[in-house]
Each structure stands twice: as structure tokens, then as C-alpha cells.
Amino acid sequence: MPRPHPKEFRDDVVAIARQGEAPIKQVAKDFGISESCLRNWLRQADVEDGAKPGVTKSESTELREARKRVRVLEQENEVLRRAAAYFAQAHLPKMSYPLVRELAADGVPVAVTCRVLNLARAPYYRWLANPVSHRELEQAYLANALFNAHTEDPEFGYRLLADEARAAGHHACDRTMWRLVRDGRWWSVFGKKRSKNGKKPGPPAHDDLVNRDFTASAPNELWLTDITEHPTSEGKVYLCAIKDVYSNRIVGYSISDRMKSRLAVAALENAVARRAVEGREVAGCIVHSDRGSQFRSRKFLAALRRHDLRGSMGQVASAGDNAAMESFFALLQKNVLDRRRWTTREQLRIRIITWIERTYHRRRRQTRLGRLTPIEYEAIITTQVALAA
Numbered sequence: 001m002p003r004p005h006p007k008e009f010r011d012d013v014v015a016i017a018r019q020g021e022a023p024i025k026q027v028a029k030d031f032g033i034s035e036s037c038l039r040n041w042l043r044q045a046d047v048e049d050g051a052k053p054g055v056t057k058s059e060s061t062e063l064r065e066a067r068k069r070v071r072v073l074e075q076e077n078e079v080l081r082r083a084a085a086y087f088a089q090a091h092l093p094k095m096s097y098p099l100v101r102e103l104a105a106d107g108v109p110v111a112v113t114c115r116v117l118n119l120a121r122a123p124y125y126r127w128l129a130n131p132v133s134h135r136e137l138e139q140a141y142l143a144n145a146l147f148n149a150h151t152e153d154p155e156f157g158y159r160l161l162a163d164e165a166r167a168a169g170h171h172a173c174d175r176t177m178w179r180l181v182r183d184g185r186w187w188s189v190f191g192k193k194r195s196k197n198g199k200k201p202g203p204p205a206h207d208d209l210v211n212r213d214f215t216a217s218a219p220n221e222l223w224l225t226d227i228t229e230h231p232t233s234e235g236k237v238y239l240c241a242i243k244d245v246y247s248n249r250i251v252g253y254s255i256s257d258r259m260k261s262r263l264a265v266a267a268l269e270n271a272v273a274r275r276a277v278e279g280r281e282v283a284g285c286i287v288h289s290d291r292g293s294q295f296r297s298r299k300f301l302a303a304l305r306r307h308d309l310r311g312s313m314g315q316v317a318s319a320g321d322n323a324a325m326e327s328f329f330a331l332l333q334k335n336v337l338d339r340r341r342w343t344t345r346e347q348l349r350i351r352i353i354t355w356i357e358r359t360y361h362r363r364r365r366q367t368r369l370g371r372l373t374p375i376e377y378e379a380i381i382t383t384q385v386a387l388a389a
Helices: 007-019 024-030 035-049 057-087 096-105 110-116 121-129 134-152 158-167 174-184 261-277 298-306 319-337 345-360 374-388
Strands: 222-232 235-244 249-256 286-289 310-313
Touching: 007 024, 007 035, 007 261, 007 345, 024 035, 035 057, 057 096, 057 110, 096 110, 096 121, 110 121, 134 158, 134 174, 158 174, 222 261, 222 319, 222 345, 235 261, 235 319, 235 345, 249 261, 249 345, 249 374, 261 298, 298 310, 319 345
Parallel strands: 222 286, 286 310
Antiparallel strands: 222 235, 235 249
16 A cells, blocks of 8 residues: 655645646646546545535544543543552552553553553563562662652752661661662752753764765665755745755655754655655665754654664765755755745745746756656666666
């Protein structure tokens, strides 16, 4: 079963088809989809807008969410009923983790049980892999006593906290007390220096795996990405594009009015989704960018790991390290952005994606590609290489 196209791509194609500047068949051909597929998208868009009767995606989503909430409420009620019976038994004390395990065996998710009983899941899974021993239980009670003493008197050092724990009936050497205080970071408010600004360092930058060698022998070996901006009367428009060096094709893009990390993540997800629709594997592909904060964000790094992609970054304030991507943006600047003054963000958005999909991909022939367009190069050259192999 083919994978669906990205939502942003579908919305853009529908918006262009609704303008009526070209027949539906021609629009479908320009964007590399079938005419029936485009008509289905238009029909669903009419339902979403209320122009035609039918069940909208939001209504379908609300129904699924309602069923999900009912199911979760039933599970939560079962947790409360079983917990009341479990803790009401005479032979105390009781541990909560065995109850979580019993409910999980009966089909109640661990996340639901832990949320209702106000438990953390990570300690439960550690207990499940290695049940708590008698020594660990003693250490836990001792740590709890030290924490209580620290909460009551935050200025106490570990020696005074140890005295308070011994007074509460817990016995251990000073070294054990110090280790528990260190692991819990229950230091005296007077004993430890605070950091200058309290900020955590950002995620580490990747090594430069490209070194200005913008060549690739096959699709999905090297992607370049960057963000550009352009003003309109409504405010700025930000475009994050991803370019496959093999064919110079823009395999993914995202447009927004905010330059946040989600802009880069959306472009990456769109690129992966569109390559998946074409049946091309992207695992192991190098994604090269500059040192922008959007590409160093935790969300973008997580997206790279999720799709098994390799990150690469050039040096700070060195445009040449991403020159091939900068050349595409220069071309976009001359052909679209600087041609006129743009009134609305949507107007500029439609013009950008139309130029990319209709002109740059399917009409603009490139010398480096043997006077072929990016779409033709991928379709012809890649097929010839596959037959030769």
C-alpha cells in the first residue's frame, strides 16, 4: 500500500488547482500525481470546507478521540477499583508495582495505571527487570529520610542530614550518606556555587561530513538544507528546503510565518515521506546544514535519529560550506522573491511552490544534469544505472 503524501504538499496542490489557471489534468501532471488522486483531494477539501456533504477529517478524528477517551476512562476506573481492593487487604505493607504488573497482564496499559496511581514508569520498568532487593529497600528508606531532612532544612550539609537520618532510626556510614546525597543532589544552599546564567549548553553540532564536495553517485546519499526568508505586507515568510545533490531536486520543503525548529522538522518529515511514496530508502543519507539553531535543536536531532539519517554541519559564518544550497536560494530570489512586492503570505507561498514544482523540477534544464530537468534526470539516469547493474 503506497504511503500518503505529506499534508502540506496536498494542501498546496489543492490550492493551486482551485485557482483554475490550468486544467486539473495539467496540475496533476505538474506535481507528479494522478488526476484521480487530485480529484479525491479536491473532493475531501470541499467536504472540509462545508461545500459538500460528508464526514470531515476533524469529525472523524473527534470520534476516534472520543472513543479513545471512553476506553481510557474505563481503564482508569478499573485501576481505581482494583487499587482500592488491593490496598484494603489486611496484610500490609503493600507495594504498588505488583499491582501495575497485574493490571498490565489484564490489558490495562502501564501508562494509564501509573498516571492514576501517580507513579513514574521508568522506576517501574527497572523494578520489573530487576525486583527490589532487601538492601535496595533499606537504601530507599534511607534516601527518603535524607530527602525529608533536606526539604525541612535546605541549608544542612550531608553530615547534618546524616545525623537527622540516624535520629530517625536509619544507620549507615558517612560515605553511604554522602553517596545518597550526591546522587540526589541534595546539597546545602550555601555549599555549592551556582552557574553564572543557569543555561544548559545546546546540543552538540555534527562534524562536517561534506567538506564542500557537493557530489553524489545515487539519490538519497547527500541532502542539503537551509532556511531563507522574504517579506510581505503581512509579515515575513520563511522557507526551509531540502535539496538532493544527486539530481538537484527539492525533495522536501516547508513554509511558515515563524522560523522555529518545527519548520526544519516539517521539511525533513516531508522529504522522507515523499521519498517513501516513491519507494526510495533514505536511511544513511547525510543531511548537511549550517549551524543554525533550528538544525541544532533537540527536535531536529531526534527526527534525524528517527529516520536513521546522518547529520553534518559546516563552520560558523561560512556560506561556502553550504554553497550548493545557497545557489538554489539565489535562483529562487531572482525568479520569484524579487520579481514583485507580495501582499499576503499565502500569495507568496503559492508562487514559491508553483515555481519549485512546475518550473524548477519539470521545465528548467540544467547543464550539470546533461540538459535534463531534475525529474527527468532521476527517472532516466537512475533507471539506466539500475539496468546496467
